[in-house]
Amino acid sequence: LPYLVFRFSNVYGRYDNDIERMERVIPLFIRRIVRGEPVTVYGHEKVLDFTYVDDCVDGIVRGIERLLAGAVRDRTINLAYGQGNSLVRMAELIGEALGLPPQIIVEPAKRPGEVSYYVADISLARDLLGFAPQVSLAEGIRRAVAWSRAREAGR
Structure with missing residues (x-):
């Protein structure tokens, strides 16, 4: 069976709002900054690779098309943006998109062994699928904030 x-x-992006069930950092920080509450970053140097949902969908579609065409099979492929951003920078971008200054508290890393730096290698996705993520963290945050505001206004 090809896979x-x-x-x-x-x-992150649209519909990423189930904070009660899943503590996801971007919607959590949006909510806290809107409320004027501080956001806590565990580990000042923590860097992660944030990927906007539309880029993931594009990669999935490309993968399925190539799988069905027989051009690629039996592979594990990273679909990510391929660049790291610190959590502090991400919180600053949310504040900029909201037009509100974030209150950022930086604490030591929360748990021993927690990932402090991760940037995905997307070379296979690029080479096999023609994948090229389009939405930077700054643009994705603007879109996520706009979606969040529209959702709150519609309640």
Whole structure:
């Protein structure tokens, strides 16, 4: 049975709002900054690879098309943006998009062994699928904030 396995990295964007069930950092920080509450970053140097949902969908579609065409099979492929950003920078971008200054508290890393630096290698996705993520963290944050505001206004 031909297959593809996709690995994603910190996907965010529309519908990423189930904070009660899943503590996801971008919607959590949006909510806290809107409320004027501080956001806590555990580990000043922590860097992660954030990927906007539309880029992931594009990669999945490309993968399925190539799998069905027989051009690629039996691979595990990273679908991510391929660049790292610090959590502090991400919080600053959310503040900029909201037009509100974030209150950022930086604490030591929360748990021993927690990932402090991760940037995905997307070379296979690029080479096999023609994958090229389009949405930078700054643009993705603007879109996520706009979606969040529209959702709150519609309640």
